[in-house]
Amino acid sequence: MACLHDHSCEDHDCSSDWSLYKHIDLPKVSALNEAVPGSVKSVFKAWEERLNSSGGHLESNEGDPELLIFIPFTSDVKIKSISIVGGVDGTSPSKMRAFINREGIDFSDAQGMQAIQEWDLVENFQGVLEYQTRYSKFQNVASITLHFPDSFGGDTTKIEYIGFKGEATQLKRDVVATIVYELRPNPSDHKTKAEGGGLSHVE
Amino acid sequence: MVLEATMICIDNSEWMRNGDYAPSRFQAQADAVNLICGAKTQSNPENTVGVLTMAGKGVRVLVTPTSDLGKILACMHGLQIGGEMNLAAGIQVAQLALKHRQNKKQQQRIIVFAGSAVKHEKKTLEMIGRKLKKNSVALDIIDFGEEDEAKSEKLEALLAAVNNNDTSHIVHVPAGPSALSDVLISTPIFTGDGEGGSGFAAAAAAAAAGGVSGFDFGVDPNLDPELALALRVSMEEERARQEAAAKKAAEDSSKQEKGGEEQSSSQDATMTERASAVTSEAENKSIDFMDDDNALLQQALAMSMDEPASGHEMRDADMSEAVVDDPELALALQLSVQEGEKDSASDKDMSKLLADQSFVSSILASLPGVDPNDPSVRDLLASMQNQSEPEQKKNEENKPPNEEK
Numbered sequence: 001m002a003c004l005h006d007h008s009c010e011d012h013d014c015s016s017d018w019s020l021y022k023h024i025d026l027p028k029v030s031a032l033n034e035a036v037p038g039s040v041k042s043v044f045k046a047w048e049e050r051l052n053s054s055g056g057h058l059e060s061n062e063g064d065p066e067l068l069i070f071i072p073f074t075s076d077v078k079i080k081s082i083s084i085v086g087g088v089d090g091t092s093p094s095k096m097r098a099f100i101n102r103e104g105i106d107f108s109d110a111q112g113m114q115a116i117q118e119w120d121l122v123e124n125f126q127g128v129l130e131y132q133t134r135y136s137k138f139q140n141v142a143s144i145t146l147h148f149p150d151s152f153g154g155d156t157t158k159i160e161y162i163g164f165k166g167e168a169t170q171l172k173r174d175v176v177a178t179i180v181y182e183l184r185p186n187p188s189d190h191k192t193k194a195e196g197g198g199l200s201h202v203e
Numbered sequence: 204m205v206l207e208a209t210m211i212c213i214d215n216s217e218w219m220r221n222g223d224y225a226p227s228r229f230q231a232q233a234d235a236v237n238l239i240c241g242a243k244t245q246s247n248p249e250n251t252v253g254v255l256t257m258a259g260k261g262v263r264v265l266v267t268p269t270s271d272l273g274k275i276l277a278c279m280h281g282l283q284i285g286g287e288m289n290l291a292a293g294i295q296v297a298q299l300a301l302k303h304r305q306n307k308k309q310q311q312r313i314i315v316f317a318g319s320a321v322k323h324e325k326k327t328l329e330m331i332g333r334k335l336k337k338n339s340v341a342l343d344i345i346d347f348g349e350e351d352e353a354k355s356e357k358l359e360a361l362l363a364a365v366n367n368n369d370t371s372h373i374v375h376v377p378a379g380p381s382a383l384s385d386v387l388i389s390t391p392i393f394t395g396d397g398e399g400g401s402g403f404a405a406a407a408a409a410a411a412a413g414g415v416s417g418f419d420f421g422v423d424p425n426l427d428p429e430l431a432l433a434l435r436v437s438m439e440e441e442r443a444r445q446e447a448a449a450k451k452a453a454e455d456s457s458k459q460e461k462g463g464e465e466q467s468s469s470q471d472a473t474m475t476e477r478a479s480a481v482t483s484e485a486e487n488k489s490i491d492f493m494d495d496d497n498a499l500l501q502q503a504l505a506m507s508m509d510e511p512a513s514g515h516e517m518r519d520a521d522m523s524e525a526v527v528d529d530p531e532l533a534l535a536l537q538l539s540v541q542e543g544e545k546d547s548a549s550d551k552d553m554s555k556l557l558a559d560q561s562f563v564s565s566i567l568a569s570l571p572g573v574d575p576n577d578p579s580v581r582d583l584l585a586s587m588q589n590q591s592e593p594e595q596k597k598n599e600e601n602k603p604p605n606e607e608k
Binding site for chain 1: 302337338
């Protein structure tokens with residue numbers, strides 16, 4: 001399949017490079033100011049599908065091109081570069097700002113906070129451009145939040161595809177998964193094997 | 204079972220003194236707030252609710268979003284009425300309060316009680332609406348109190364700007380006989396977009412008639428299970444005893460079997476619903492009973508299950524036919540109209556009146572097709588007199604469990 005990169009693709013398979021989408025925790029992906037709730041999930045797909053917009057795309061609300069996308073991963077990843085395919089007619093995003101490992105950012109937070117890295121984007125309809133990251137800062141990414149403040153003059157911002165290139169480690173951030181709350185302690189739950197004496201019981 | 208953080212914006216402006224919603228707009232609003240808090244916390248234990256006031260000296264947050272119902276109910280006491288409502292500032296402060304919620308996983312929702320007139324421009328409200336939509340905050344608007352074209356238009360425009368996929372709603376509640384809370388129970392504000400909330404709404408409707416905070420017997424089974432259990436058991440025992448007593452009374456007068464059943468079933472219902480409304484209902488019905496047999500029995504049973512609100516209207520319809528120059532009848536009319544608000548104290552008045560033979564026979568005489576000298580009518584009167592004494596005793600005993608509620 002033609003890669004449209006300016007290198008010959010016989011050596012390696014481009015799609016495997018952009019396979020970090022497999023490590024995205026899709027059910028927990030969310031976006032603010034999207035016109036159709038839930039449409040943000042359709043922009044994370046395989047490299048080959050990046051121009052295929054049959055699954056839908058992400059569009060911001062009429063008259064407001066700002067978009068904020070929260071992307072959690074299922075394990076910690078290292079992100080080398082990011083690729084964005086925007087919409088036509090000036091609806092591509094013009095700037096991108098990234099925040100790492102922060103939950104619950106909303107627009108006022110995003111506008112006030114210092115981003116970990118910012119890029120000026122260009123219109124990239126074929127998805128051949130990638131934006132490099134400062135790799136040292138993107139080493140243990142459990143979640144990334146992308147803020148697109150503006151478009152190229154269009155009324156809305158459209159995003160067809162977001163791709164991440166990098167490596168996935170198998171590590172996970174500390175997440176306490178199962179917590180059992182007790183109103184009152186139940187001694188039978190806390191019995192330890194008494195060694196020798198009978199002094200190690202809970203009253 | 205949506206996980207939600209809700210901020211309720213209360214209108215405590217001067218316009219809330221008006222009594223067109225019984226007992227006053229402010230009181231109706233407070234009841235509705237209590238009901239909403241109960242509904243939200245019951246539908247998902249991790250939901251949080253906060254309250255702020257929009258009038259008075261300025262927008263003031265009374266409680267930040269918390270799942271502690273007691274705190275919310277406590278802060279509703281001692282609220283002062285005064286000033287003018289500032290809708291825009293209220294919504295913005297609510298948004299800020301929600302932004303700083305502890306659990307970021309919760310969906311954000313604002314519920315606004317818009318009682319007084321809206322002084323902001325439509326454009327301002329639309330801008331606020333768009334900002335809420337952008338930050339995915341849902342908004343429920345309860346339009347009551349002052350009614351004017353511009354206000355409805357502005358609030359509809361605000362809703363249109365906020366609404367994202369039908370998560371936001373607006374309810375217009377005109378002044379009328381039914382309480383604000385009763386009207387709200389059937390709206391999507393309570394039923395939570397139709398997912399599992401309707402079960403709660405039905406329970407709340409039944410509990411609201413009998414309790415204060417939406418729990419059975421006014422006691423949270425989670426907070427004090429033993430007390431809740433004890434109250435429930437004593438209720439069951441009382442009910443069983445009453446049924447036994449009623450059966451005995453029914454056996455005394457064979458022809459009045461059905462009448463006795465009716466009264467005992469209505470007495471059962473008095474335990475769970477507003478005592479006075481139903482007893483007077485059933486007693487009026489037992490007089491009419493002489494005319495139609497099964498139809499009225501069905502009606503009375505159905506009505507004793509209904510909410511007191513609808514009971515009111517039906518009673519009015521019945522009474523209108525019996526409105527005569529008879530002064531005693533007029534007195535009974537007045538009493539039964541007041542029943543809806545008074546507690547079981549008026550039970551005794553009604554039963555005393557009905558025990559008054561002359562009064563009853565004068566009523567019966569005025570009803571078509573009833574001959575006071577008919578032996579069946581006489582028996583009914585006798586049984587009612589017998590009933591009225593054990594009834595008074597039961598009322599005494601009803602009072603302590605009732606007051607515990």
